[in-house]
Amino acid sequence: MPYTDLTLRPARPTWPAMLNGMKCRCPNCRQGKLFSSYLKVADQCDVCGTEFFHHRADDAPPYIVITIVGHLAVGAVLHMEMSSTPLHPLTYLWVMIPLIILSSLLLLPVTKGAVVGLQWARYMHGFDPVGAHDDFEDDGRS
Numbered sequence: 001m002p003y004t005d006l007t008l009r010p011a012r013p014t015w016p017a018m019l020n021g022m023k024c025r026c027p028n029c030r031q032g033k034l035f036s037s038y039l040k041v042a043d044q045c046d047v048c049g050t051e052f053f054h055h056r057a058d059d060a061p062p063y064i065v066i067t068i069v070g071h072l073a074v075g076a077v078l079h080m081e082m083s084s085t086p087l088h089p090l091t092y093l094w095v096m097i098p099l100i101i102l103s104s105l106l107l108l109p110v111t112k113g114a115v116v117g118l119q120w121a122r123y124m125h126g127f128d129p130v131g132a133h134d135d136f137e138d139d140g141r142s
Contacts, residue, residue, distance in 0.1 A: 009123060009128070012027075012120065012121040012122075012123070013121065014118060014121040014122065017117040017118065017120055017121035018114045018117040018118050018121070019114075019117070020034075020113075020117055021034060021112075021113035021114045021115070021116050021117025021118070021120075022110045022111075022113050022114045022117070023113070024109055024110075024113050025113075026045040026047065026048060026050055027050075027116070027117040027120040027121065028045065028048050028050040028120065029045060029047050029048035029050070031047045031048075032045035032046045032047035032048060032050075033045075033046060034052065034113050034116060035109060035113070038109065039108060039109060039112060041053075041055055041057070041112070041116060050120070051126075052116065052120075054125055054126030054127070055115075055116045055119055055120075055125060055126075055127075056119065056124070056125040057112050057115040057116055057119070060111075060115050061108055061111040061112040061114075061115055062108070064107075064111045064115075065104055065107045065108055065111055066104075068107060069100055069103050069104050069107065072103065073096060073099070073100050076096065076099070077092065077096060080092065080095075
């Protein structure tokens with residue numbers, strides 16, 4: 001069943017926005033930088049001015065990276081263990097630890113960009129131009 005948006009907001013395609021985020025580019029204009037440093041999301045796009053300071057990527061990118069790298073590492077260790085040539089135990093240490101660290105560091109900005117792109121495409125966490133706030137606000141009842 002197709003999703004129907006009743007708010008009359010312009011459609012934002014999800015996959016292109018996530019792919020642009022994975023390229024560390026603005027999900028809106030595809031030209032500006034999404035990150036101001038390694039994992040610090042820029043406050044706004046330097047080309048189109050889209051604001052990113054209200055994104056809420058939080059813990060999702062590390063969990064995704066742990067899942068991907070963990071599956072790849074277990075598969076690699078099983079392949080190395082099942083090979084016909086016996087390997088010295090230190091081989092696992094010298095091969096797998098750098099592989100896990102490097103692949104994790106390479107995947108973190110990619111997954112964080114994808115999460116920010118998804119939030120932008122789905123109007124989540126302040127990316128709604130109409131001004132609907134979906135973050136918690138103090139209503140004075142606490």
